[in-house]
Amino acid sequence: MRFVAADASDLAGVRQLAADAEAVDILVSNASVMTFSPTIGQDLASYDATFAVNVRAPFLLTALLAEKMAAAGGGSIVNVSTTAAGFGMPGMAVHGGTKAALESLTRTWAAEFTESNVRVNAAAPGPVRTGEGGRGEGMARGFGHRWHGPGHRTQAHLHPGRGGPRDRRSCQGPGQLHDRRDRGRRRWPHRNLRRDRTMDRLAGKHALITGGTSGIGLETAREFLAEGATVAITGRSQEKLDEAARQLDGPLLTIASDAGDVPGQAALAARLREEWPKLDILMSNAADVTHLPIEAWTEEAFDRLLATNLKAPFFLIRDLLPLFSQQSSVILVGSVSAYIGHENATVYGAAKAGLLSYTRGLTHELKDRGIRVNGLSPGPTITNAFAPLGPERQAALYEELRQTVPLHRLGTATELAKAAVYLASDESAYTAGTVLRVDGGIGQLAY
Incomplete structure (x- = not known):
């Protein structure tokens, strides 16, 4: 498992992140800006910063990586939303609104990508107590150590595709990217996952x-x-x-x-x-x-x-x-x-x-x-x-x-x-x- 530092608000960095991933099975767009601020008095810069991370970065990553998934036979995209997208909470207009937009994109992408065997779904957690690493670290552990398919371990975050040393630098990127190893065994949908316990x-x-x-x-x-x-x-x-x-x-x-x-x-x-x-x-x-x-x-x-x-x-x-x-x-x-x-x-x-x-x-x-x-x-x-x-x-x-x-x-x-x-x-x-x-x-x- 390799961790790559990236800023989800930086379009150039997001493009580079996608370009470095030679092949991707799973994209989890989890990076998020959670702004607590009443609508009255909300400044435009804060809105733009929230929109950039919560909507624009997942949009760009999906546009760049879905094509790679389709070319390789399929994949899965998970957009992490929030329950605030579905009901009103004081001070959460921008956060909830941008996450609702992400859920709308999820449905549209799911319809667009069906011919390519790329599934798109959203997960909407409620209030969650997270540690220093947050939800992304937990999902990385889940992908990396819980399931494996035939012949290789399934791991989350970015694998460079050509090998290289694994480092454990902090990951603040807009998603976790899963490298496709052992392409010959890839099938859609997976029917032979097994437990490692x-x-x-x-x-x-x-x-x-x-x-x-x-x-x-x-x-x-x-x-x-x-x-x-x-x-x-x-x-x-x-x-x-x-x-x-x-x-x-x-x-x-x-x-x-x-x-x-x-x-x-x-x-x-x-x-x-x-x-x-x-x-x-x-x-x-x-x-x-x-x-x-x-x-x-x-x-x-x-x-x-x-x-x-x-x-x-x-x-x-x-x-x-x-x-x-x-x-x-x-x-x-x-x-x-x-x-x-x-x-x-x-x-x-x-x-x-x-x-x-x-x-x-x-x-x-x-x-x-x-x-x-x-x-x-x-x-x-x-x-x-x-x-x-x-x-x-x-x-x-x-x-x-x-x-x-x-x-x-x-x-x-x-x-x-x-x-x-x-x-x-x-x-x-x-x-x-x-x-x-x-x-x-x-x-x-x-x-």
């Missing part, structure tokens, strides 16, 4: 996954077990529960339970209290995915969908409260249909929007009990949900869905499961009341 992020935790016999629920159970958790899955069919048990390896409890039976949620909670001393993770994944035109809906079908997707999850959380540990995570699985309108999805989308709204209200209500509530919102994902349609119709439907996704592909259940691991683990201990959208950009980009 045992997979134990959920060790000692007990997790309940509703609707765990197939698709995202089944893959999440597999990932949770691999990370050391004790897992319970529910489903309506005992036959499917038995089949899931044959596919999974680890401490597993299967419980026959109808996710649409609201009174039955109390029985499910009672069963868990008999089996386990505590519950650390609840993933509310079971769903009624009925899609119908408005003329075809009956009141019975409407009520059934809302019972499964909105009402039962609420009362399951209520009934599980005595069992939750003091550091618990609730994951509510929503859908991109909560954000965009599409054919025959009116009722389904409304129910999922309501479910995801629980993340904010329940986090506020349960935070003093040590219970975090977050949402996980998938986009079009390959599962067995459309298997009854037959192979030809299923393939045609997948192709129709693929054409709506900016990344030009469907998601996989494993990708959603890995996102669930993050929300379930202590790595997300500072993540609460939010929704993680794993949807290929379909919910954010005009496409």
Whole structure:
């Protein structure tokens, strides 16, 4: 790992930083000027200095490095924003405004670069206690020592590309640049990352996954077990529960339970209290995915969908409260249909929007009990949900869905499961009341 001194407000220095990077996998634009000053009395020089670092430098770096990423097959850009970009705070007009501009650039770049396999996302931290090195140093440690791909360690900040001594000079630059070593092994997207330590992020935790016999629920159970958790899955069919048990390896409890039976949620909670001393993770994944035109809906079908997707999850959380540990995570699985309108999805989308709204209200209500509530919102994902349609119709439907996704592909259940691991683990201990959208950009980009 090499650290390079750079001034994000110096355009020439930013250009030189980009020029020195022969190849880049990852750009994290983290440098920031945080100005606390009321609008009245704000001087133009202070505004210009903040804008130069928070907007102009990331813009220039992205313009220069995205081209290199595209030429090499793809990459990832992360723009570090702030929660102040989303709501008003006294004295934060300039800081919040420039970070909101950066988030807007993020969405535009994500749309522009899809053909190049360059993904662009933003991270918006809240108030964070940092040491002398700040967030950038923490991210560098994370990239440098936590993950590695086949044949080489993944490291952050700037590698000169031609070798040379590594020094540890201070880094104040506008981003961390990751060198591409071993180009022959580069694939997009990464599918073979592995840990350099045992997979134990959920060790000692007990997790309940509703609707765990197939698709995202089944893959999440597999990932949770691999990370050391004790897992319970529910489903309506005992036959499917038995089949899931044959596919999974680890401490597993299967419980026959109808996710649409609201009174039955109390029985499910009672069963868990008999089996386990505590519950650390609840993933509310079971769903009624009925899609119908408005003329075809009956009141019975409407009520059934809302019972499964909105009402039962609420009362399951209520009934599980005595069992939750003091550091618990609730994951509510929503859908991109909560954000965009599409054919025959009116009722389904409304129910999922309501479910995801629980993340904010329940986090506020349960935070003093040590219970975090977050949402996980998938986009079009390959599962067995459309298997009854037959192979030809299923393939045609997948192709129709693929054409709506900016990344030009469907998601996989494993990708959603890995996102669930993050929300379930202590790595997300500072993540609460939010929704993680794993949807290929379909919910954010005009496409």
